[in-house]
Amino acid sequence: xxxxxxxxxxxxxxxxxxxxxxxxxxxxxxxxxxxxxxxxxxxxxxxxxxxxxxxxxxxxxxxxxxxxxxxxxxxxxxxxxxxxxxxxxxxxxxxxxxxxxxxxxxxxxxxxxxxxxxxxxxxxxxxxxxxxxxxxxxxxxxxxxxxxxxxxxxxxxxxxxxxxxxxxxxxxxxxxxxxxxxxxxxxxxxxxxxxxxxxxxxxxxxxxxxxxxxxxxxxxxxxxxxxxxxxxxxxxxxxxxxxxxxx
Amino acid sequence: xxxxxxxxxxxxxxxxxxxxxxxxxxxxxxxxxxxxxxxxxxxxxxxxxxxxxxxxxxxxxxxxxxxxxxxxxxxxxxxxxxxxxxxxxxxxxxxxxxxxxxxxxxxxxxxxxxxxxxxxxxxxxxxxxxxxxxxxxxxxxxxxxxxxxxxxxxxxxxxxxxxxxxxxxxxxxxxxxxxxxxxxxxxxxxxxxxxxxxxxxxxxxxxxxxxxxxxxxxxxxxxxxxxxxxxxxxxxxxxxxxxxxxxxxxxxxxxxxxxxxxxx
Numbered sequence: 134x135x136x137x138x139x140x141x142x143x144x145x146x147x148x149x150x151x152x153x154x155x156x157x158x159x160x161x162x163x164x165x166x167x168x169x170x171x172x173x174x175x176x177x178x179x180x181x182x183x184x185x186x187x188x189x190x191x192x193x194x195x196x197x198x199x200x201x202x203x204x205x206x207x208x209x210x211x212x213x214x215x216x217x218x219x220x221x222x223x224x225x226x227x228x229x230x231x232x233x234x235x236x237x238x239x240x241x242x243x244x245x246x247x248x249x250x251x252x253x254x255x256x257x258x259x260x261x262x263x264x265x266x267x268x269x270x271x272x273x274x275x276x277x278x279x280x281x282x283x284x285x286x287x288x289x290x291x292x293x294x295x296x297x298x299x300x301x302x303x304x305x306x307x308x309x310x311x312x313x314x315x316x317x318x319x320x321x322x323x324x325x326x327x328x329x330x331x332x333x334x335x336x337x338x339x340x341x342x343x344x345x346x347x348x349x350x351x352x353x354x355x356x357x358x359x360x361x362x363x364x365x366x367x368x369x370x371x372x373x374x375x376x377x378x379x380x
Numbered sequence: 381x382x383x384x385x386x387x388x389x390x391x392x393x394x395x396x397x398x399x400x401x402x403x404x405x406x407x408x409x410x411x412x413x414x415x416x417x418x419x420x421x422x423x424x425x426x427x428x429x430x431x432x433x434x435x436x437x438x439x440x441x442x443x444x445x446x447x448x449x450x451x452x453x454x455x456x457x458x459x460x461x462x463x464x465x466x467x468x469x470x471x472x473x474x475x476x477x478x479x480x481x482x483x484x485x486x487x488x489x490x491x492x493x494x495x496x497x498x499x500x501x502x503x504x505x506x507x508x509x510x511x512x513x514x515x516x517x518x519x520x521x522x523x524x525x526x527x528x529x530x531x532x533x534x535x536x537x538x539x540x541x542x543x544x545x546x547x548x549x550x551x552x553x554x555x556x557x558x559x560x561x562x563x564x565x566x567x568x569x570x571x572x573x574x575x576x577x578x579x580x581x582x583x584x585x586x587x588x589x590x591x592x593x594x595x596x597x598x599x600x601x602x603x604x605x606x607x608x609x610x611x612x613x614x615x616x617x618x619x620x621x622x623x624x625x626x627x628x629x630x631x632x633x634x635x636x637x638x639x640x641x642x643x644x
Contacts, residue, residue, distance in 0.1 A: 210404070210628065210631075211624065213631070214578070214582075214623070214624050214627040214628045214631055215582070215620050215623045215624050215627070216582035216583070216584075216585040216596075216623055217582070218585040218586060218588070218589075218596065219585055219596055219616070219619055219620055219623060220620075222596065222600070222616060222619075223616045223617075223619075223620060226600075226603070226612065226616065227612060227613050227616045227617075230609065230612065231609075231613070234609070313482070317482070317483070317484040317485075318484070319484075320484040320486045320487055321486060323486070323589075324486075324589055331484070331486065331487060331490070335490070338494070344490075344491075344494040344495055345495055348487070348490070348491050348495065351483075351487050352479065352483055352487070355482060355483055355484060355487065356479070356482055356483075359482045360482075
């Protein structure tokens with residue numbers, strides 16, 4: 134049944150001059166579908182890791198201790214003011230090379246290109262999340278903080294039970310904006326030959342010369358993924374809304 | 381008296397209040413001075429490659445300037461169309477913005493590079509369509525979508541009372557836009573527009589993936605040619621430094637403008 138649908142789809146494409154014949158080739162189809170799966174996997178993994186990095190950095194930025202806040206600020210500025218691709222190259226061609234020499238050869242190196250992509254994108258977007266969370270923490274009303282302190286909350290409790298829950302709600306829209314950017318940024322992993330959807334499509338159009346056809350599919354894949362993420366954001370915003378705070 | 385006193389008493393830690401940009405430039409200069417001292421030989425090789433890198437950086441600046449120029453022109457038009465009251469004008473404009481904002485820039489660069497022809501025929505004249513111009517267009521497309529959103533947001537941020545007031549004075553819709561609304565938008569548009577420029581500048585490195593010899597590509601070539609561990613480390617550090625020195629002042633200036641215009 135699906136095979137006949139595929140044939141019908143390819144025939145329909147051919148009538149408007151689009152060549153989707155690769156869908157019938159089991160090997161190419163599998164590598165392309167695997168590309169979509171990898172893009173989704175990379176997106177989810179990077180979103181989660183970058184959020185952890187962002188929370189840690191935001192904690193340092195708002196700690197009130199200059200010896201913690203200053204280096205964190207420097208790191209955030211460095212991450213935000215240099216191109217992501219340069220960061221990926223610095224990690225993959227410099228840090229990875231040094232690591233190879235340290236462990237004695239590439240065969241002993243536990244970190245793959247995929248792992249480096251997750252690490253770099255997570256730290257890069259972690260810096261953006263940190264800024265969003267910091268703004269959220271600073272938006273917590275002063276009276277709220279003072280009343281919590283007067284009730285005997287310690288600094289840690291204050292952060293965990295009062296500041297972070299509110300800050301998270303304030304930061305939610307910008308966080309989800311960043312998450313959409315994370316999804317889009319996973320294409321950069323193709324630069325170090327991670328076989329996500331852009332790379333998989335590139336391999337196909339190199340062989341079949343059907344750039345436009347693959348481009349349409351890529352547009353659709355990213356359109357669906359970014360739509361899912363932004364819908365999830367709106368859903369979460371509505372679910373977590375507290376009367377009187379935010380909008 | 382009280383105010384005078386509070387003005388003279390300064391916390392000791394705020395004494396060296398250098399602007400962050402100066403501070404950063406100082407730190408970077410010191411770090412490179414240290415590198416030049418301890419890695420004299422490698423830095424000397426790097427120095428030989430400097431003209432090569434400078435040529436690359438020129439390409440980044442050229443691409444980013446062209447892309448923001450095209451993006452701004454196109455974006456202003458699309459943004460105005462988005463606000464049109466005619467449905468068949470507004471809907472396609474909004475679709476355009478949605479598509480180009482939600483597609484990765486790299487994909488758009490691949491799109492313009494591989495889908496557009498390598499030369500354009502004008503009658504009997506064949507005009508070459510080099511890769512760097514195609515990459516520029518690939519950057520200009522998302523830029524125009526972002527500019528359209530910036531413009532739309534700025535125009536909508538002006539209260540509707542002003543539209544009504546202008547209408548009562550006999551201005552038409554486009555006249556109101558041209559003479560009343562847009563002049564007030566400049567302030568609101570400037571900071572996000574500069575942010576966008578910094579973003580585009582950083583995205584110009586993506587052109588290296590379609591074979592444009594810009595800074596990152598030059599660095600990669602140099603690192604492959606020299607093929608020394610310490611040189612590879614140093615040259616990528618140099619690329620990181622150059623981009624930081626170019627983009628950080630823009631970001632700082634944007635933040636300052638944002639603060640300045642925050643409550644007006």
